[in-house]
Amino acid sequence: MRPVEIGLDGLLCLLLLVLAWKALRAPHLYQSAIYFIALGLVMALAWVRLAAPDVALAEAAIGTGLLGVLLIDSLRVFARDSKTDPDAESEEPPPGEINVYPAGSARPSGRTLPMILVTASCGLLAILLVEAIIELPDGGGLTAAAQENLERSGVDHPVTAVLLNYRGYDTWLEVGVLLLAMLGIFCAGGRVGFAETRQSNPPGHLLSWLIRALAPLMILAAAYLLWLGKLAPGGAFQSGVILGSAGILLRLAGFQVISRLPPLAVKLGLLLGFGVFLIFGGAALLTGRAFLEYPEARAGELILLVETAAAVSIGFTIFAFFAYLNSRDQPEAQENHAREEGGNQKP
């Protein structure tokens, strides 16, 4: 390995550590969020350096992109609501500059001891962990096994083969996790269903037009990525995320997306990926194969089908995360909701 590479990697790692430190220690939430997003982008570089472009794509799109949007959107809530709090009026921080410690309460005292304890034990853990990591053998892994069976898997890209064939069960559960998280968010929000409102300050005409034009392109791009997944980095998750971001952009431009769909379609969209997997797995069982086993000859087509369903669901769910949270915390939505609740209570 060349020293230049070592230097590059070292620098990258150092940057990772510094960014993480900053994200955790920044005095303002806004800064934390920004550092975190930056960390995610640098991390994507690290994935590329580690020859894992699939992960880089996923991380950039989901880990940083989607979560970043959600984090920033949440900041808006944390900032706005403190403004409406009459007690905090006097010490109102400038928008986006929310102090970590809530207005009115000083930095909690008496936390020195736990801090020392936690720092010490984390330090100890770090030593143990680094030692353990260094001790790991230099070889190993399942690359060879995965390559060997690639022919039977119906796809040409090993990561896709692992995701959808060798370990398809995990992926199925993972689509389930997305669905579950959506249900969880419904619980946290206290109600099921979306209440999108028109953005109070719609973006300019040009931007609106641009986004509208962009949306079909993004859908096209998603389809391409999906198909590409058979051969090269790409696949259901990445394409799903692009679909989701198309939705988020539309939403940011003030379009009502979900409200236009009938509720049944919304549910179907959320369930599609999970359901197709299940139907497919059940069918495999019925035809005498193991659960989620693909018949070798038609594996390619079937995987594409399952992937498409998964991608649609992923995109839809990711968008739904945003749409739900975003709309839930619009002031108008709250009022609507309050009215709704009041109406419900009367009879």
Added chain:
Amino acid sequence: MTLNEWLPLIIVASSLVPGLVIFFLAEHQVTARTVLNLFGATLKLLLVLVVYYGILRGNEYEFRYDIGVDLEFSLRVDLLSLLFAILSSILWLVTTLYAISYLEGSPNRRRFFGFFSICVTASTGIALSGNIVTFFIFYEFLTLATYPLVVHRGTEAALQAGRTYLWYTIGGGTVLFVGVVWLFVLGGSMEFDRTGALAGLAGEHSGQLKILFWVLIGGLGVKAALVPLHGWLPIAMVAPAPVSALLHAVAVVKAGAFGILRVVYDVYGIELAEELGLLTGLAVIASVTIIYGSMRALAQDDLKRRLAYSTVSQLSYIALGTATLGVTGSIGALVHLVHQGVMKITLFFCAGNLAETLGLHKVSELNGVGRRMPLTMAAFTVAAFGMIGLPPIAGFVSKWYLGLGALEAGRPWIVAVLLTSSMLNAAYFLPIVHAAWFREPDGEWTVKRRARYLETSWMLLAPAIATAVLSLAIGLFAATQWSPLEMARQIAEAWYADR
């Protein structure tokens, strides 16, 4: 499985099933409940007698059931278990009659009779247990089933008493638990018919065995009300009279005493217990309890509390007899188990009658009450004389054997304890008897008119008289073949057969 194997289980179930069914009856289905109760009680008595007859003819009755690993549930009938089983089933029948009348019209009777039957189940179970685990299971079961009865009235005092009762019994249960597990680890499943399993360990583990003995006695001593573990008994007297009568004269306290008998004779075996020098300690504790209980009884004005302290004192006669080495002492202990039960239940019935009919709770209120309730007080007098140990009543027989046993074993100080105790007994019973018969009536109750021809309801009166007659009879006919004394003799002789 043959009937003989199932019979012990059926005996236990004959009170459990009615108990459980009662919970599902409605509160107002009095007739159904009464019939069920009496049916169960009669059935149990009959079955026990059938088994007794079978045992005399040499049949064996054993029920075994594997819970898992090495936990085994086993019911087995021997003479000692029969002695206790006959006693509980006769007294259950009598007490059921009494309770039906006593509680007439009071709330929550369904609950009362349900738990009451379950208590009897537990005490029969204790009697029939074939090994120490089964014994422990029923012992704890008894604790649980009696708790609702103690707090039955739901008053602050009852709840308080319930709390005290639980602290004592659960504490005792926990200690016993340790002891039982320890015993198990040392000597296996501890079937009661395989005495001597521990004897082989005497050399190597004698220290452990000694400690273990005191752990076991500590656990059992709570229910047997050995000083200083007796504190719950007088307090628990807030329970309704039938509960005090059956549970605190028979079921609960006898469970402890019975356990001590089992531990000394069937678990350790008399040889080993002697070899380890455990019996003298037990005798001393028992003596202290006897004297202390009597002294405290003297100072009580509340009639039931006086009776309760008397129980504390009298119960330890059993432990004392157990600890007196020798066959005669053991006979005394065994026969006192029965005699004390019959006499004490009579006293409690009478106390209940006085409280129920005239509202009298205190010794000082009893002046002249014999004129108003002659039959009740006659029963009381018989039982009290028995307690003191006057011949020919049952108490005399047991005290006689205990004293004789002490002399045979060469421990004359025990005789001194017995004499002192009898004197104290006389001192706290005779004034009651005297006041009831020879003092002028002066209480408020004298103004009340007699409601009926009888001094009180016949269902209250009959049980008291029956048990009084019984205590007279078992004293008078002690020498016959069917008397408790004869049974006790057979049991004790079996224990000492190999000596």
Added chain:
Amino acid sequence: MCFLLPARLRAPTGLAVAAVTAAAAVALAWQVAVDGMIRHNLGGWDAPLGIGLYADGLSCVFLVLTGVVGLLVSVYARSFFSLPEEQEGATKLFWPLWLILWGALNGMFLSADLFNLYVTIEVVGLAAVALTVLSGRPPALVAGLRYLLAAIAGSMAYLMGVALIYGSVSALDLQVVAQSIEGGSSLRVAFGLMIAGLLVKTAVFPLHFWLPSAHSSAQAPVSAILSALVVKASFYLILRLWVDVFDGSVTVAAGQALGALGAAAVLWGSYQALRQRRLKLMVAHSTVGQIGYMFLLFPLITLAHQGGADAPWLIHAWTGGIYQALAHGLAKAAMFLAVGVFVLAVGSDDREATVDLVGRLPMTTFALALAGVSLIGLPPSGGFVAKWMLLKATFTSGQWWWAPVILIGSFLTAGYVFMVLRQAFAPTKTPIQLKPVPRAMEVTALLLGAAAILIGFRAEEVLFLLDVEAPFQEAVEAEEGGGL
């Protein structure tokens, strides 16, 4: 077989699915009992590339426990969530969430793959949190967030351990890992991380901080599910890793350390329960204490293992620990359901408010009493068998220092159980109007309580099932292909 993960079903359908799932669990257990352990390779790929499902005695015992408790809780929940009081928030999501949770639990008991286990843990965790916050009441929300953060941290620690293991042996399948494992500091650290992560999820002292608030602020059926089943799942996983995977590398010290945590939990949890005034908090703290008992298993089996696989107390320790899990599962579910009925009827969660319930809600009081008896460990009950076995193992193995913990724990448990019962016997001066409670709710609570008692009568079947591929028999070589 048990991947029934339906979603978005309303009560009747949900109930039907619950019945089918429970029946499937029992059927699977039966099959395992008859034919021995079953392995099914998902997607038709063998380990190490594919994921296997694997059912042996241990997993079946937990599957059946989940099935029984799950079914009864479902019946209860059906009545509970049709009450007008419990309609707020997103309660109509109960069914999909609960069935997903159940499916994930089953998946976890069957999975034979370290990473797949991570995914199932995560599903269990998310679903459990979502159920906690179902009512949308602020205390539940805060408790839920605390739970969620603890759960994420725990599963990340677990995943870190998985990464280290994959790094050193290049396999994820439990059996393959178990066979290729050798000592070394990286494995020790991996093991430590995985266990620590799972300890957070099992809420072992002192990592229990999230449990009381979460379990007490959830709605009654949810609390029952969380306390009876969800914490058991991570306990199961610790047990599985401990005896099947890290079999050779666990040390006596590690066992003692887990035992010490368990002992501290027993004492602390029970003591805290005694101090609570709110019923549900009391029951939740009691869970902390009872979980501690299960961890007394580890020092006992570890030492046994060092002393050879045929140490005489092994069977006691093993049975005791599992029995504790079973008995607690049943009894705690019964208790939460019974308390749910109380709260509903009285309208208050205060311990003092339960006056005179014995006369007015006899069935529920009885359920509570039965559950309490089992928790205390009084005979005859499942809890008694558990404590008997554990105590015996401590004596036989010479580790008598655990014995006082077991006993003091029982004593404290008796304290809080009877404090409630005592109150229930007290008559009221001013009778409170009780709200009517659906009969099904009372009956299910009673059934669970009775089950906790009844398993104390028959340990044989459970033992037999446990014996199928018991971890102490070194015969895991036979791999039976996907026999479903």
Added chain:
Amino acid sequence: MIAGIETHQIYAVTAGLLFCMSLGGLFLCGHFFKKIIATKILGTAVFLLFISLGKRNAMEFADPVPQAMVITGIVVAVSAGAFALALARRIWRETGQSTFEDKP
């Protein structure tokens, strides 16, 4: 000496350090928002270790199994994070509480 260090080792050690740092952060940060960020970094650290292990022998292309697992992991982590954010937002809106310590 330096030439002996492999790329994956640098990243693996970084992963270990990141893990510990964010674990500490999770305990010490007060605000929900930062706690959530800490859990995200915690996840990232784990994924980094996975991938760096996958890089060990194949220079051209990393071991696909950890890659697939990490993709799964990222999705799971994001779902959990989104759920946590939703909860934190609701709590803030309902009670104005933003840490576990303050009781409004």
